[in-house]
Amino acid sequence: MISFSIFNIPVRVQPWFWITMALIGGALGADTKQALFKILLFLVAGFISILVHELGHALTAKHFGKRVEIVLQAFGGYAAYSGGAPLSRKKTLLITAAGPAIQVLLGFVVLMFAGQFDGMSPQAMYFLRILYGISFFWAILNLIPVLPLDGGRIMESLLGPQRIRLTLKISMAVAVGIGLLGLTITKSYLLPIFMGMMAYESYKALQQVSYR
Ligand SMILES: [Zn+2]
Structure with missing residues (x-):
């Protein structure tokens, strides 16, 4: 298991996160070196995008005085918060909305950035495409x-x-x-x-x- 801190927030990444993300990325059908490389890029993009999503929840909860931690697990992740004063409905709403909101923002920033460069390598372009693709898809799926x-x-x-x-x-x-x-x-x-x-x-x- 990988553990680290970002913005003073502890993050744990369970092995199942990588395994399930690889499955979503199409690991079962990957039989060439190139296909495996694409799955690796998918894993990195998924990690960045989902971490940003959970940071949206965690940083907002922290702002409201909560103790927070992020766990990336099978099929996604969650930001847990505890301690501090009880949250009003409005604050709870803000914490929840901040995850998908910051992830959509990430998607738009990457989309704009990707459109800026003509001479980018196909691999870098591919990476940016899946990064904003995952960001939009994940945020929308989570808003159901x-x-x-x-x-x-x-x-x-x-x-x-x-x-x-x-x-x-x-x-x-x-x-x-x-x-x-x-x-x-x-x-x-x-x-x-x-x-x-x-x-x-x-x-x-x-x-x-x-x-x-
Ligand atoms: Zn969320």
């Missing part, structure tokens, strides 16, 4: 209003604790819808499996709220 994704958390903060049942119902319905859509469009089981798991979590949470 399904718990525990950022979009679901934003919805939770906006609707408030009084409407937690509505939040969970929307989360469940959207997860099922996106899962079915993903199955028909991408023909890959990854997205439907994730959405199915999240729909089930929302369903369980809804049962608990109902019996309280």
Whole structure:
């Protein structure tokens, strides 16, 4: 496991982060040196982009007096925060929104930068393309209003604790819808499996709220 600090925030990168990112990057079909090199670039780009996303959450939480840490794990990462004063709904909303927001910003900066140079090597160009590609894709995927994704958390903060049942119902319905859509469009089981798991979590949470 790799551990380091950035802006005084401890970061841990679990081995599963690299393994699952390599799978997403197409490691199973890579049989040439060139294909392997592309996966390596995908890993570096994914690492940078997801770390920036989590830094958005972590730096905002730190600004509000929280103790924070970042963990990159299988299929992504999270920023955990603890201690300090309890957060208002607005502050929680800001912490959640800061992740996708800074990642989209990174995407735009890289996109503009990539357009500036004509004489760039194809490899460097390829790297910048996947860096902004991952940044936009990851941010948008995370903004889907399904718990525990950022979009679901934003919805939770906006609707408030009084409407937690509505939040969970929307989360469940959207997860099922996106899962079915993903199955028909991408023909890959990854997205439907994730959405199915999240729909089930929302369903369980809804049962608990109902019996309280
Ligand atoms: Zn996030």
